[in-house]
Amino acid sequence: MSQDNAKTVYLKDYQPPAFSVESVELTFSLFEEQCQVRSNLHIKRQHPGQLVLNGGQHAEVLRVEVNGELLHESGYRVSGEDWVIEAVPDEATLTVLTQLQPQNNTTLEGLYKSSSMYCTQCEAEGFRQITLYPDRPDVMSVFTTRIEADKALYPVLLSNGNLVEQGELENGRHFAVWHDPFRKPSYLFALVAGDLQHIEDSFTTMSGRAVTLRLYTEARNISKTEFAMGALQRSMKWDEEAYGREYDLDLFNIVAVDDFNMGAMENKSLNIFNSSCVLARADTTTDAGFQRIEAIVAHEYFHNWSGNRVTCRDWFQLSLKEGFTVFRDSQFSSDMGSAAVKRIEDVTLLRTAQFAEDAGPTSHPVRPDNYMEISNFYTLTIYEKGAEVVRMIHTLLGAELFRQGSDLYFERFDGQAVTCDDFVRCMEEVSGRDLTQFMRWYTQAGTPRLQVTDEYDAATGTYYLDVRQSCPATPGQEQKLPFHIPLAVGLLYPDGTEHHLQGDSTLVLDVTEAEQRFMFKGITQRPIPSLLRGFSAPVKLDYPYSREELSFLMSHDTDGFNRWEAGQRLAMAILQEQIGAIQAGEELEVDPALIAAFERVLDDTDLDYAVAAKVLTLPSEAYLAENAQVIDVEAIHQARRRVRKVLADALCARFRERYHATEPDGVYAFHGSSIGQRALNNLCLGYLLATEREEALELVRQQYAEADNMTDSMGALAAVVHSPFTTVADELLEQFYGRWSEDALVVNQWLSLQASVAGEGTLAKVQSLLQHAAFDWRNPNKVRSVLGAYGQSSVGFHRADGAGYEFLADQVIHLDPMNPQLASRMVTPLTRWRRYPAARQAQMRAALERIAAQPLSKDVYEIVSKSLA
Ligand code: ARG
Ligand code: ZN
Numbered sequence: 001m002s003q004d005n006a007k008t009v010y011l012k013d014y015q016p017p018a019f020s021v022e023s024v025e026l027t028f029s030l031f032e033e034q035c036q037v038r039s040n041l042h043i044k045r046q047h048p049g050q051l052v053l054n055g056g057q058h059a060e061v062l063r064v065e066v067n068g069e070l071l072h073e074s075g076y077r078v079s080g081e082d083w084v085i086e087a088v089p090d091e092a093t094l095t096v097l098t099q100l101q102p103q104n105n106t107t108l109e110g111l112y113k114s115s116s117m118y119c120t121q122c123e124a125e126g127f128r129q130i131t132l133y134p135d136r137p138d139v140m141s142v143f144t145t146r147i148e149a150d151k152a153l154y155p156v157l158l159s160n161g162n163l164v165e166q167g168e169l170e171n172g173r174h175f176a177v178w179h180d181p182f183r184k185p186s187y188l189f190a191l192v193a194g195d196l197q198h199i200e201d202s203f204t205t206m207s208g209r210a211v212t213l214r215l216y217t218e219a220r221n222i223s224k225t226e227f228a229m230g231a232l233q234r235s236m237k238w239d240e241e242a243y244g245r246e247y248d249l250d251l252f253n254i255v256a257v258d259d260f261n262m263g264a265m266e267n268k269s270l271n272i273f274n275s276s277c278v279l280a281r282a283d284t285t286t287d288a289g290f291q292r293i294e295a296i297v298a299h300e301y302f303h304n305w306s307g308n309r310v311t312c313r314d315w316f317q318l319s320l321k322e323g324f325t326v327f328r329d330s331q332f333s334s335d336m337g338s339a340a341v342k343r344i345e346d347v348t349l350l351r352t353a354q355f356a357e358d359a360g361p362t363s364h365p366v367r368p369d370n371y372m373e374i375s376n377f378y379t380l381t382i383y384e385k386g387a388e389v390v391r392m393i394h395t396l397l398g399a400e401l402f403r404q405g406s407d408l409y410f411e412r413f414d415g416q417a418v419t420c421d422d423f424v425r426c427m428e429e430v431s432g433r434d435l436t437q438f439m440r441w442y443t444q445a446g447t448p449r450l451q452v453t454d455e456y457d458a459a460t461g462t463y464y465l466d467v468r469q470s471c472p473a474t475p476g477q478e479q480k481l482p483f484h485i486p487l488a489v490g491l492l493y494p495d496g497t498e499h500h501l502q503g504d505s506t507l508v509l510d511v512t513e514a515e516q517r518f519m520f521k522g523i524t525q526r527p528i529p530s531l532l533r534g535f536s537a538p539v540k541l542d543y544p545y546s547r548e549e550l551s552f553l554m555s556h557d558t559d560g561f562n563r564w565e566a567g568q569r570l571a572m573a574i575l576q577e578q579i580g581a582i583q584a585g586e587e588l589e590v591d592p593a594l595i596a597a598f599e600r601v602l603d604d605t606d607l608d609y610a611v612a613a614k615v616l617t618l619p620s621e622a623y624l625a626e627n628a629q630v631i632d633v634e635a636i637h638q639a640r641r642r643v644r645k646v647l648a649d650a651l652c653a654r655f656r657e658r659y660h661a662t663e664p665d666g667v668y669a670f671h672g673s674s675i676g677q678r679a680l681n682n683l684c685l686g687y688l689l690a691t692e693r694e695e696a697l698e699l700v701r702q703q704y705a706e707a708d709n710m711t712d713s714m715g716a717l718a719a720v721v722h723s724p725f726t727t728v729a730d731e732l733l734e735q736f737y738g739r740w741s742e743d744a745l746v747v748n749q750w751l752s753l754q755a756s757v758a759g760e761g762t763l764a765k766v767q768s769l770l771q772h773a774a775f776d777w778r779n780p781n782k783v784r785s786v787l788g789a790y791g792q793s794s795v796g797f798h799r800a801d802g803a804g805y806e807f808l809a810d811q812v813i814h815l816d817p818m819n820p821q822l823a824s825r826m827v828t829p830l831t832r833w834r835r836y837p838a839a840r841q842a843q844m845r846a847a848l849e850r851i852a853a854q855p856l857s858k859d860v861y862e863i864v865s866k867s868l869a
Helices: 221-222 224-244 289-303 313-334 339-358 382-396 399-413 419-433 439-442 546-558 560-583 593-603 610-616 621-626 633-650 652-658 670-691 694-706 710-721 726-740 744-755 762-769 779-791 805-813 820-827 838-852 858-868
Strands: 019-030 037-045 051-053 059-065 075-078 082-085 093-101 110-114 117-121 141-151 156-159 162-168 173-185 191-194 197-204 211-218 253-256 270-273 451-456 462-470 485-492 509-510 513-518 528-531 540-542
Touching: 019 191, 051 173, 059 382, 117 253, 117 270, 117 633, 141 156, 141 191, 156 633, 197 221, 197 224, 197 546, 211 221, 211 224, 224 253, 224 289, 224 313, 224 399, 253 289, 253 779, 270 289, 270 694, 289 313, 289 670, 289 710, 313 339, 313 382, 313 419, 339 382, 339 560, 339 610, 382 399, 382 419, 382 485, 382 509, 399 744, 419 439, 451 528, 462 485, 462 509, 485 546, 528 546, 528 805, 546 560, 546 593, 560 593, 560 610, 560 621, 560 633, 593 610, 593 633, 593 652, 610 670, 621 633, 633 652, 633 670, 652 670, 670 694, 670 710, 694 710, 710 726, 710 744, 744 762, 744 779, 762 805, 779 805, 779 820, 805 820, 805 838, 838 858
Parallel strands: 019 141, 211 253, 253 270, 451 540
Antiparallel strands: 019 037, 037 093, 051 082, 059 093, 075 082, 110 117, 117 191, 141 173, 156 191, 162 173, 197 211, 451 462, 462 513, 485 509, 485 528
16 A cells, blocks of 8 residues: 555645745636636745646646746656746746546546536645646635636636626637636635526625625525525624624625535635535425534635635644634524534534544644645544634633634734634734643644542632543654643532632633642532533543432533533433443343433423423434443444433323424424424434334324424434334335435435434445435435445444445445545544454454555545554
8 A cells, every 4th residue: 555646744844935926817718528727827936946836637737838938848847746847037927728627527626517517626735636836825816717618508607706707709608707806825716617597685794885695506406595695694794793804895606516525615705515505495404404504604604704814824724714714603603593502512523523533543633733635634623623722712811802812813914824823823912811832732632631529628618629631642642741721610509509709600710730729719518510611621521420410410500511411421321331231241220310300301391492402312322432442332322222212211201292392383494492392392202212102103104294394304204214113214215205306415314314224234225225326426415425324323334244344445445536535534434443342443454454455545545544553
């Protein structure tokens, strides 16, 4: 598995570019068999050094000129795919002619075709697949783009900025010229050409400028565009109010594309979206889907400032824009809906998936210091942990100073490509705080662990919290220095009242040492500590809570997040003892404390429904796995099923009562209270079905038949598909497909539901889905729906015979030549082999080694080689 194209790039080797590109004119001539791109670059020397133009295998270079003269053989050398131009004047115009075949570009990077349209994806290094260019984010330029294409096939021609000219050409062709006045790196370039419909609306900015907003899709999807348009308007308003950020052009376009490797892309004024992340309608999209779309529309829009106006100096700084922008979109989502639920969801994702990543072979810091393939670093660590790091700064400074810091950052660095240090320095400047130690969150990987114990001295009324921090070794980082951890705490008295700490119910402690003692005076009784309120830092926290204390916190903590967290801790303890019992071949009663706690929640009709649904959801198998020493997939699966069944049987009447106790009012609406009602109803339905009683099956059938929205249809369908009632499941699955076979986004939900079943039969099912008419290897959403979901299917994937691993390895090998970025994502479940018992380890390793024996893309090579190292 030696790969000569897999060179490692290091942060320490960063050099500023020798040349700037003052402006660039691009002409795209799109034809069915091939496309030509002419590029004029006006370059100017800034530093000593050579001019390096990056190239890519999808861009065949036809001709290079310097100031109109053909570039001589002796004037350059080719190093890999890059062109190093030796002799070039300090100021020059370079002309590059390339030829592309977008219709054959299955990597979905650079210029490619998705159904009948042309589109681009240039982040991170896709622009070099279009033309030779200094394709690095610290080279920012003014782009003018001319697109020529057949008018009947491609009536809509879009690029960044403003439309400055359009007209007819010979042979039924036409052209459009776009000019973007804002300097930008090449990764923000975009082009779209297709037969598209659009909806249009507008937004008036805080300074009174009218902005035209358009959302483009193929005609068949036009009925699914309204929601995203509204989400865009809400985002624009919110960014003005929360961050003082105003939109800066007169036009903002969104285009929905079916074949897309990621969620969406923030290209300047021409955001391109995976259609699954923008198209929505009540009958086709679940509440979770709507929420995701609102968040992604906001995320891409917010990038206009945190990413585009101020961008990254190099790709090691990716979290500068991604972590900050995820933080911003999570604040936005909190403001649009339930803040507590949003926090619970974010923390759940972080603690299951990001913590697992950080404990695995591809663990890396929020600012990595090396990579082979940057596409592999669009990770949960860069995005979600990066957002937590920004959130900690917000917690340490408080909202007001944080806003001052962000204002300073945008003002000082507008139009520049900067680093994470630049961002943190602004926060230091406005607050006077020293964040030097805090910077370790950017440089050290791994999830820190906090071990907290306490002591109460009744004689002096003093309470002590003793905090010890540690962080496991991660690849390349054996020893870790202590982190600066904001630890938000509250103290509750046994009567449910709260001790006020410095006038507030919550105090943020600065944990900075490996071991540290905090002292609280005037404490009249031994308190119960509420620790890490709101999940104030991305750490694992241990405190020897008794089950009584957890039950107490579940009802009395004033911090909504920690009330939920107490329930999760209680459930974890009970699930973990069940896992132990199963492993020992013993039968153990499920602690009635959990049943009592669930009963109290079900009886509490004042509790927000969405929160209730979260509290009544047991920790997932993935979370149990993440917290296990050695992952015993079967025991985890059985334990969780057993506890669910015990709860369902014991509280059957309560679940029945709460199910449809409050009918969602009238027709479907996507708003807070009815989202909560549907969440709670579907949760109750799931438990009722877990009793395995026939009457529950009737409720499922009824809900499925009567649903006027996808949340309820899917709620019923998912409940039965994950139940032992396989005949009914098959019947409803068939009915569902019959109804939705024409709607790819709905079919994807149908595919992934079947692929995620934790059962023996899932492998055969998944194999047949790959042969199904609805499946398409070229479409990443389909691949994710089947292979991605299968990798998460617990005992469905982790079969004792290892056939799941063999299968996934085969599919990765098949996919890699087509789409390396996607293939590299699909390997992830195999990379976690060290966490499993020896027999599974050997099978997973064998599967990885079989992949490693193939000629591989840089993407898959990096992940596989690191996980075998
Ligand atoms: N910047 C995009 C976002 O966060 C992600 C695009 C990354 N795409 C890729 N192929 N690596 O919204
Ligand atoms: Zn982003």
